[in-house]
Amino acid sequence: MTVEPMIRLDRVSKTYAGAGTPAVAELSLDIAPGEIIVLVGPSGCGKSTTLRLINRMIEPTSGRIHIGGDDVTDVSPDQLRRRIGYVIQQIGLFPHQTIAENVATVPRMLRWDRKRISARVDELLDMVGLDPRLYGNRYPKELSGGQAQRVGVARALGADPSIMLMDEPFGAIDPITRENLQNEFLRLQDELRKTIVFVTHDIDEAVKMGDRIAILGKQSVIHQADTPERILAFPVDEFVRSFIGSGTAMRGLAFEKVGDLDLAPINGEHDGGASSSGSITTESTLYDALEEMLRTASGKAVVVDDDGAPAGYVELSHLSSALRTARDEARLHYEQLAAGGPGA
Ligand SMILES: Nc1ncnc2c1ncn2[C@@H]1O[C@H](COP(=O)(O)OP(=O)(O)OP(=O)(O)O)[C@@H](O)[C@H]1O
Structure with missing residues (x-):
């Protein structure tokens, strides 16, 4: 410190x-x-x-x-x-x-x-x-x-x-x-x-x-x-x-913002459905996005921009990769600590 x-x-x-x-x-x-x-x-x-x-x-x-x-x-x-x-x-x-x-x-x-x-x-x-x-x-x-x-x-x-x-x-x-x-x-x-x-x-x-x-x-x-x-x-x-306890990994999603993701593009054929759902914005957390995916049972969550227009999708792969990155960063931090490096 x-x-x-x-x-x-x-x-x-x-x-x-x-x-x-x-x-x-x-x-x-x-x-x-x-x-x-x-x-x-x-x-x-x-x-x-x-x-x-x-x-x-x-x-x-x-x-x-x-x-x-x-x-x-x-x-x-x-x-x-x-x-x-x-x-x-x-x-x-x-x-x-x-x-x-x-x-x-x-x-x-x-x-x-x-x-x-x-x-x-x-x-x-x-x-x-x-x-x-x-x-x-x-x-x-x-x-x-x-x-x-x-x-x-x-x-x-x-x-x-x-x-x-x-x-x-x-x-x-x-x-x-x-x-x-x-x-x-x-x-x-x-x-x-x-x-x-x-x-x-x-x-x-x-x-x-x-x-x-x-x-x-x-x-x-x-x-x-x-x-x-x-x-x-x-x-x-x-x-x-x-x-x-259990559910640990999912809790970590609450620390990541949708705005930090590279969203999957919305194809033309999905636009209608996309604009009608979606309470997820760039300010939402990945935990919110997961809830939206479960709610809509679609495996993806539509993100809307400030004007309410669909901006892209959060997909399950975003969530798993965010959790993997968080885990890898934390592991690196502890390895550096153990080695007396910059995290120490
Ligand atoms: N005034 C006291 N005299 C003797 N032993 C005490 C006293 N206060 C606490 N202890 C003992 O010290 C240990 C730690 O108690 P403490 O109340 O600090 O734990 P805690 O983690 O706050 O517990 P809890 O979450 O149940 O409130 C326990 O074994 C308790 O029985």
Whole structure:
């Protein structure tokens, strides 16, 4: 990594009192400023422990933690936590405080004046898509699960921390609300550019949210830490392959754009049918094209240009060749890494 990492874990270990083996063993990981890194792995592999080590809710048994270039292993955890927002699944809003009071938690701890706190609370609720006038005076039990989760995000952003730790933040939410929250959060992150460590069980969520994904095995041992594209194209071992599961190859199609293909020409005889179907544009992904092929059961998908006129076909051979190229590029990257070459 060429930029100075925002978070550096340097051989960090944690053995809980009374436990025979460490929950986290010698974990080293650099996290760049502004990136979302997603930690995924089986239950009990130490994901939550790793998050809590970063904000020192628990103390490492050994190793060092650096934030923004400073070794924070020994600074006061209170100070540290103001620089780090924390969102958890069972959101833990204070039930007897209003939404506005909940969101004001950190600014109040920092002893901001009343006016500044109130302006910040309004701004934060707006940011997460809740109208402060409608929701500010409600109590947590008067919110849906999705709304409560938004409040959790707003509260974590209270003092504009540079780092957010998110432990299965959308885990207990129905799939549709969950997808909305994911999309809104990604949009928000486009503006805020926080450094985010995000824990999930769900590989699809990891692929969607992560700039990088770290696949962890027992004791938070990193099996593979890389972009979602490369992990899907080239799982480095059997553990990663089985963790990401079936349908892996197809998921990789979501990273390729139709516009990057050399489309098959449309012959005159197909024009009529071609122009009548086709929601696929040059901005669509190859995954969209595959869905279109399956939907029309034709083995090809018509691509339309900006004026809605047919521009060409995506064929199955495009898809297999795109996947092959992604796999070959990823393999080359890892070969170069192993050889200490340019990928290293
Ligand atoms: N406070 C604690 N005291 C003792 N052991 C703990 C404590 N918290 C976690 N552990 C143990 O440490 C290991 C890692 O737990 P952790 O919660 O970090 O895993 P996880 O990957 O987040 O799991 P999950 O996905 O199920 O939430 C487990 O074996 C767990 O039982």
